[in-house]
Amino acid sequence: MVEGVVEGRRLLVSKIRNGTVIDHIPAGMALTVLRILGVTGSEGNRVALVMNVESGKLGRKDIVKIEDRWLSEDEANLIALIAPTATINIIKDYEVVWKRRVRLPSRIKGLIKCPNPTCISNRNGEPVTSSFTLVSRSPVLLKCDYCDTMISVDELLLKLNSR
Numbered sequence: 001m002v003e004g005v006v007e008g009r010r011l012l013v014s015k016i017r018n019g020t021v022i023d024h025i026p027a028g029m030a031l032t033v034l035r036i037l038g039v040t041g042s043e044g045n046r047v048a049l050v051m052n053v054e055s056g057k058l059g060r061k062d063i064v065k066i067e068d069r070w071l072s073e074d075e076a077n078l079i080a081l082i083a084p085t086a087t088i089n090i091i092k093d094y095e096v097v098w099k100r101r102v103r104l105p106s107r108i109k110g111l112i113k114c115p116n117p118t119c120i121s122n123r124n125g126e127p128v129t130s131s132f133t134l135v136s137r138s139p140v141l142l143k144c145d146y147c148d149t150m151i152s153v154d155e156l157l158l159k160l161n162s163r
Contacts (some may be wrong), residue, residue, distance in 0.1 A: 003109065015047055019067040021089040021096075022079065027052045029083050030062035032157065045069050058085060078111055080104045081140055081156055095116045112156065116149040119162070141143045 003112060025033055030051050034040075039047060048065040055061035071079075079086055080102035090098040110129045114121050121130040121144070132142040132151070140153040 011048055011109050013063075013065070015094050016046065016048070016065050016067040016091055017094055018092050019045070019065065019090075020067050020071055021091060022064040022066075022071075022083075023061070023087045023089060024055065024058060025062040025064065025083045026058060026085060026099075027060035027062055030064050032082055033062075033064055033079055036082070037066070037069075037075055039066060039069075040077045043069075061085075065088055067144075074111055076102055077108060079106055081112075082153065083106075084137065084140065104134055104137055104140065106134050107145075108134070112142075112145060112151075114144045115151055115155055116144065116147050119144060119147040119149065 022033060028051065030049050034047070034049070039045070041047060045140045046064075046065075046067040052060050052062065060155040070090060076088055079088075081104065084102065084104060086102045088100055088102060089096045112130060112132070114130055114132075116122070119130075120126055121128045128146065131145040133145055135141040135143050135150070140156065142151045142156070143149070144151070
């Protein structure tokens with residue numbers, strides 16, 4: 001069992017045999033993380049979601065556990081956009097075999113669409129993939145490489161939540 005203390009009580013969440021644990025998600029963002037990953041619950045994987053638990057680093061945090069699911073680099077980059085404090089733990093036979101903190105790359109290609117409807121990356125038939133340069137990590141601010149449109153974390157959340 002994974003144990004933690006919440007307001008003097010013990011919180012028990014069962015371990016997963018194999019899969020991914022995303023920890024240190026800012027409180028209230030776990031559902032957005034699941035949405036980004038396309039997890040609806042109908043996939044057949046066991047999913048554990050813990051929200052607003054005490055954290056020494058964040059004050060409060062969320063945790064997502066997905067059994068028999070591993071994240072791609074693109075999925076980790078999307079999580080980093082909205083949860084830059086998150087850590088990804090790969091579990092095999094109930095043990096953490098790999099752990100890393102998410103990190104925003106300096107360039108994000110093909111993961112999100114430019115909010116500017118006239119941007120060349122949004123035109124049908126154009127052989128152009130959206131591409132953004134990271135301008136700021138805190139708060140997250142991206143700039144479209146084609147039209148220079150800036151996108152903030154709030155705009156990003158709106159776009160990601162509407163996927």
